[in-house]
Amino acid sequence: MNHGLYIHIPFCARKCPYCGFYSVTDRTCLDAYLKSLLTEIKSLEGNSFDTVYTGGGAPSLLGAELPVLLEKIVSLTGFCGAEFTVEVNPESVTKELMSDLSGLPVSRISVGAQSADDSVLRLLERIHTSERIFAAYDIIRSNTGCDINLDLMYDIPSVDAQTVKRSVKKFIALGPEHISAYSYSPDTGYLTDKASDDSYQTEMVTGILEDAGYMRYEVSNFSIPGHESIHNMKYWRMQPYYGVGAGAHSMVVREGRRVRYSHLPDIETYIADPLEKADVEMYDCKTAALESVVFGLRCVEGVDLLEITEKFGAITNELTDKINVLAGEGLLKCAGNRIKASKKGFLLLDSVMSYLW
Ligand code: SF4
Structure with a gap:
C-alpha cells in the first residue's frame, strides 16, 4: 500500500x-x-x-x-x-x-x-x-x-x-x-x-x-x-501517511485497524529519540467510520457511505440520524450512497463536523 x-x-x-x-x-x-x-x-x-x-x-x-x-x-x-x-x-x-x-x-x-x-x-x-x-x-x-x-x-x-x-x-x-x-x-x-x-x-x-x-x-x-x-x-480521504519530525502526526493501518500517533512538539526530545511515539491511538471500526465521514465532508466530492460501510461495518443509527437532521436543514446533500456538504453546509462546516462528532 x-x-x-x-x-x-x-x-x-x-x-x-x-x-x-x-x-x-x-x-x-x-x-x-x-x-x-x-x-x-x-x-x-x-x-x-x-x-x-x-x-x-x-x-x-x-x-x-x-x-x-x-x-x-x-x-x-x-x-x-x-x-x-x-x-x-x-x-x-x-x-x-x-x-x-x-x-x-x-x-x-x-x-x-x-x-x-x-x-x-x-x-x-x-x-x-x-x-x-x-x-x-x-x-x-x-x-x-x-x-x-x-x-x-x-x-x-x-x-x-x-x-x-x-x-x-x-x-x-x-x-x-x-x-x-x-x-x-x-x-x-x-x-x-x-x-x-x-x-x-x-x-x-x-x-x-x-x-x-x-x-x-x-x-x-x-x-x-x-x-x-x-x-x-x-488527509481528508483517510489514506495512510507517516509524519516525521518534531510535532508531526501519522495515520497508518495496522492489522486492519487505523492507528494514529505523533511526535511531541519538542526538538530536543525528538533529537534524543526520533523513534519515540506519543499519543498512540488505535481506532475501533465505529470511530474509524465516523472519522471517515467527518473528515471526508471537507472535500467537495463528499463521502460514499456504502464504501465506508464495506470497510468498517454498518454506520451507527446515531450517525445516520444526525446525517438526516443535517440533510433536513439543508446542510448536507444526499444522492444515492453519497453525502456532501451543501453550499450552506460548507459555510458552517465546523459546526456540521462537530455536530456529527
Ligand atoms: S511562524 Fe510564520 S513562517 Fe513560521 S510556520 Fe508559522 S506562519 Fe510560517
Whole structure:
C-alpha cells in the first residue's frame, strides 16, 4: 500500500504571532535535527511513498542544505511517486535554491504568501513584502517546472473585503495552479476580534476563484482542474501517511485497524529519540467510520457511505440520524450512497463536523 510522507522542518526566521504550527527560531541544533529526521525515515524502510510533503516551519530557510536533505530522502525512500511538495517562504526563495530543487523529483512548490497587501503582511508580522512574493513567484516559475500553490488568508480582523479581493485578484493574475484560501484563526490569541464580514469574505473569495477557473475541491483548496494536491487529499480521504519530525502526526493501518500517533512538539526530545511515539491511538471500526465521514465532508466530492460501510461495518443509527437532521436543514446533500456538504453546509462546516462528532 502506498503512503504519504510528511516531513516537518520546524525552523522559522521569526515566529509569526498568529501561527499555531510548531516551530522555533533557534537553529543551533539544526544538524542534529536533520540527522534524527534521516534516522526516522530510514526506520520506514519497506514502505512505499507516492507523495512527499516537506513543510514547516520554513523548509526554504535551510538554503543549500535543503536540496542535500531532500536528495537523501529520495534515496532512502526510493521515491518515484506522483507528487513531491516543498513549502517555501517568499523571503528565502533564491534562483540557486530553485535550480537545485529542479534537479530533484520536486513537483510542487507551496508559497506561504498570505496576502498581496503590505499593510496586511505587516499586521501579520510577516517578514516578506508583496514585492518579494511576486519576485519569488517569478524565480520559481522560471527555474522549475513545478506547480505553484499560493497560500492566501482572509477573515483577518480589521482587514476589509476590498483589500482581500485585491489580493485574490493579484494572486490569480500570477497564474498559479493552486490557491489555498484559509480563514484566519485566532487560536494563538493574536488578533482576536471577530472579522466584521466573515461569511461574506468566504463567499467572495470562493466566487472570485471559481470565476477565474479555480475549482474548489476541498473547503480551503482551489486548483486548476487536474492540479489538486494528491498528498493533502490523503488527509481528508483517510489514506495512510507517516509524519516525521518534531510535532508531526501519522495515520497508518495496522492489522486492519487505523492507528494514529505523533511526535511531541519538542526538538530536543525528538533529537534524543526520533523513534519515540506519543499519543498512540488505535481506532475501533465505529470511530474509524465516523472519522471517515467527518473528515471526508471537507472535500467537495463528499463521502460514499456504502464504501465506508464495506470497510468498517454498518454506520451507527446515531450517525445516520444526525446525517438526516443535517440533510433536513439543508446542510448536507444526499444522492444515492453519497453525502456532501451543501453550499450552506460548507459555510458552517465546523459546526456540521462537530455536530456529527
Ligand atoms: S513562517 Fe510560517 S510556520 Fe513560521 S511562524 Fe510564520 S506562519 Fe508559522
